[in-house]
Amino acid sequence: MKTKNRKKITTSKKISVNGCIFTLIRSDRKTVSVEINPNLGVVLRAPSVISDSEAIEVIRKNSSWIASATERQQKKKPRKEPTPDEVLDLKAKAKAIIPERVKVFAALMKVDPTAITITSAKTRFGSCSGKNGLSFSYLLMQYPEPAIDYVVVHELAHIKHKNHGKGFYAEIEKYMPDYKDRRKLLK
Ligand SMILES: [Zn+2]
Numbered sequence: 001m002k003t004k005n006r007k008k009i010t011t012s013k014k015i016s017v018n019g020c021i022f023t024l025i026r027s028d029r030k031t032v033s034v035e036i037n038p039n040l041g042v043v044l045r046a047p048s049v050i051s052d053s054e055a056i057e058v059i060r061k062n063s064s065w066i067a068s069a070t071e072r073q074q075k076k077k078p079r080k081e082p083t084p085d086e087v088l089d090l091k092a093k094a095k096a097i098i099p100e101r102v103k104v105f106a107a108l109m110k111v112d113p114t115a116i117t118i119t120s121a122k123t124r125f126g127s128c129s130g131k132n133g134l135s136f137s138y139l140l141m142q143y144p145e146p147a148i149d150y151v152v153v154h155e156l157a158h159i160k161h162k163n164h165g166k167g168f169y170a171e172i173e174k175y176m177p178d179y180k181d182r183r184k185l186l187k
Contacts, residue, residue, distance in 0.1 A: 010028075
């Protein structure tokens with residue numbers, strides 16, 4: 001009888017702590033580790049027995065380390081092409097985060113997008129259709145949250161202004177005075 005090939009069970013889920021999303025990967029391991037993955041963001045690897053609230057506690061305790069490690073990571077260039085597994089995670093993250101951020105800013109800006117679509121666009125992070133349907137590339141998830149929010153506000157501003165004129169940027173600035181700094185994060 002074979003006992004060596006015990007099947008390893010690994011599960012991955014997204015958990016939100018104070019609006020920040022991290023990936024919790026539970027597997028057959030004994031220790032807990034926190035890492036900043038260039039494509040997935042904050043990843044907590046933990047034994048399968050850990051509860052969600054224990055995982056959140058670990059993230060909270062390490063929040064200052066996570067903030068500085070994330071900043072260091074973001075300064076490293078170039079960004080690597082995500083692997084197929086990372087693509088799946090990025091898409092899941094986009095579906096979890098984008099509609100929520102659109103809802104927050106749409107209420108603030110008093111605009112009403114007709115649809116929110118997650119795309120695989122490589123050349124642009126977002127777009128706004130003539131009918132005010134918004135699209136966002138999952139690749140946006142490789143960027144920090146202030147940059148993600150900038151793209152959300154940018155596309156929402158297109159509901160009122162279908163151009164990149166002065167009125168358009170004035171509208172963005174009204175809700176996001178630091179938008180120029182945020183935009184730099186996308187480069
Ligand atoms: Zn635009």
